[in-house]
Amino acid sequence: MHDARLIRERLDELREAMRRRGALEALDPQLDRCELLERQRRSLLQAVEERKAARNATSQEVARQKRAGGDAADLVATARALGEEIGQLDAELATVEREFDGILLEIPNMTLADVPAGDESNNIIVREWGTPRSSDGVRPHWEIAAAQGLFDLERGAKLSGSGFIVYRKKGARLVRALMNYFVDSHVDRHGYEEVWAPSIVNRSSMIGTGQLPKFENDAYRIAEDDLFLIPTAEVPVTNLYRDETVDGQLLPMAFCAYSPCFRREAGSAGKDTRGILRVHQFDKVELVRYAVPEDSEAQLAALLGHAEAMLRGLGLPYRVKLLAAGDTGFSSAKTYDLEVWASGVGAWLEVSSCSNFTDFQARRANIRFKPSKTEKPRFVHTVNGSGLAFPRTIAAILEHYQRPDGSVEVPEVLRPYVGTDRLV
RNA sequence: GGACAGGUGGCUGAGCGGUUGAAAGCACCGGUCUCGAAAACCGGCGUACCCGCAAGGGUAUCGUGAGUUCGAAUCUCACCCUGUCCGCCA
Numbered sequence: 001m002h003d004a005r006l007i008r009e010r011l012d013e014l015r016e017a018m019r020r021r022g023a024l025e026a027l028d029p030q031l032d033r034c035e036l037l038e039r040q041r042r043s044l045l046q047a048v049e050e051r052k053a054a055r056n057a058t059s060q061e062v063a064r065q066k067r068a069g070g071d072a073a074d075l076v077a078t079a080r081a082l083g084e085e086i087g088q089l090d091a092e093l094a095t096v097e098r099e100f101d102g103i104l105l106e107i108p109n110m111t112l113a114d115v116p117a118g119d120e121s122n123n124i125i126v127r128e129w130g131t132p133r134s135s136d137g138v139r140p141h142w143e144i145a146a147a148q149g150l151f152d153l154e155r156g157a158k159l160s161g162s163g164f165i166v167y168r169k170k171g172a173r174l175v176r177a178l179m180n181y182f183v184d185s186h187v188d189r190h191g192y193e194e195v196w197a198p199s200i201v202n203r204s205s206m207i208g209t210g211q212l213p214k215f216e217n218d219a220y221r222i223a224e225d226d227l228f229l230i231p232t233a234e235v236p237v238t239n240l241y242r243d244e245t246v247d248g249q250l251l252p253m254a255f256c257a258y259s260p261c262f263r264r265e266a267g268s269a270g271k272d273t274r275g276i277l278r279v280h281q282f283d284k285v286e287l288v289r290y291a292v293p294e295d296s297e298a299q300l301a302a303l304l305g306h307a308e309a310m311l312r313g314l315g316l317p318y319r320v321k322l323l324a325a326g327d328t329g330f331s332s333a334k335t336y337d338l339e340v341w342a343s344g345v346g347a348w349l350e351v352s353s354c355s356n357f358t359d360f361q362a363r364r365a366n367i368r369f370k371p372s373k374t375e376k377p378r379f380v381h382t383v384n385g386s387g388l389a390f391p392r393t394i395a396a397i398l399e400h401y402q403r404p405d406g407s408v409e410v411p412e413v414l415r416p417y418v419g420t421d422r423l424v
Numbered sequence: 425g426g427a428c429a430g431g432u433g434g435c436u437g438a439g440c441g442g443u444u445g446a447a448a449g450c451a452c453c454g455g456u457c458u459c460g461a462a463a464a465c466c467g468g469c470g471u472a473c474c475c476g477c478a479a480g481g482g483u484a485u486c487g488u489g490a491g492u493u494c495g496a497a498u499c500u501c502a503c504c505c506u507g508u509c510c511g512c513c514a
Contacts, residue, residue, distance in 0.1 A: 053481095063443080071495080
């Protein structure tokens with residue numbers, strides 16, 4: 001969420017930011033409306049506060065006179081009249097604020113200066129690592145998996161519906177291996193605090209990180225309790241310090257959490273849905289960092305490096321893509337996608353999305369820090385990214401490491417976890 | 425799920441419906457003292473928003489939301505959360 005002052009003082013800047021996202025046309029009427037509401041809000045606020053001040057003074061006078069044994073009937077009448085006015089003005093103010101906040105909650109973050117403007121055709125490949133394997137003679141992961149019995153899509157569909165997978169045998173083992181390899185690496189080598197958080201969160205948490213209110217349809221909701229299945233561990237982990245002020249000396253803070261992720265993927269049927277590329281439930285290890293504003297870009301670079309280290313460790317060729325403003329997520333100010341090369345599918349698959357959210361989430365979730373004993377609290381910057389998402393990583397492994405005999409070589413770093421050097 | 429108890433400022437902890445933004449203590453900040461520190465003493469010390477160039481002024485805030493009242497931390501209702509006990513259970 002943006003600072004309401006932005007609407008009053010830097011609306012042009014906000015407009016330009018929306019233009020860079022290609023969202024200005026859609027949002028311009030809302031911004032105009034916001035500007036009007038902001039003015040109305042202030043004038044109503046002044047009017048109502050003036051009357052409240054008068055009422056407070058009158059009430060004090062009533063108290064004084066009653067103590068003196070007097071009759072304050074006329075004062076009480078004045079105060080009551082003020083009270084009625086206040087009631088009306090307060091109601092108007094509430095209406096204006098509700099609409100204002102409603103709009104503000106649905107305006108995306110402003111991207112940083114070095115993010116290219118425009119749609120995804122303006123994305124920039126920042127770097128590539130490794131040598132993509134030729135697709136010649138490489139079978140797609142779903143064929144290999146079927147041959148080896150690694151996952152069971154049919155029975156997943158029977159249990160839950162399409163888009164739910166049952167991993168079996170070495171497939172299941174591979175999931176567990178990735179979980180341990182990723183978490184161990186980030187905790188032991190990259191200095192993250194290990195976190196194991198709830199997979200179900202409340203509405204406030206979802207608003208805090210920006211999933212709500214705009215994207216409620218994308219989440220699984222437990223209506224009875226108004227709770228949501230998390231689409232990523234980013235939600236519970238970022239919200240750990242919601243409505244808190246942390247000691248500035250503790251920044252940066254770094255958290256690493258494995259979690260299942262649940263996504264309705266409403267409206268995305270048919271898009272990259274083959275095999276395990278887009279499913280309703282998958283597993284992911286998430287990295288989250290809290291930073292001092294001046295340091296958030298450095299923290300993003302560090303986090304990106306930690307995610308990249310996983311792909312290098314696995315020996316999977318990948319590239320780093322800086323997303324253009326129009327391709328950058330709602331809450332993000334800057335995002336790098338990590339894409340792994342899947343030779344069987346013949347495509348680059350997104351396995352991580354590393355973002356700097358600046359103070360956008362912190363303002364929503366009210367996460368602040370005190371720079372020093374004497375300074376006022378400021379909003380932290382939040383940074384996060386996958387390190388990594390499992391299904392596409394598994395797809396890439398199966399394809400990159402497949403051998404002519406149909407078996408799959410287990411990446412060196414996973415062998416201790418998988419227990420073998422070949423999936424047969 | 426049931427029965428009690430309780431939610432006050434960074435912490436502990438007072439608070440007859442009327443100068444209570446809220447006693448007191450601790451913590452913290454500034455100062456005096458000291459070679460320095462501690463102790464002692466003096467002063468300060470929440471947050472958000474509005475008006476104002478500023479000085480300053482105003483409003484709100486005692487779990488959340490409604491309500492009663494001229495006036496609510498104090499009364500009423502609903503909800504949320506915490507603790508204890510019972511039930512159930514991996």
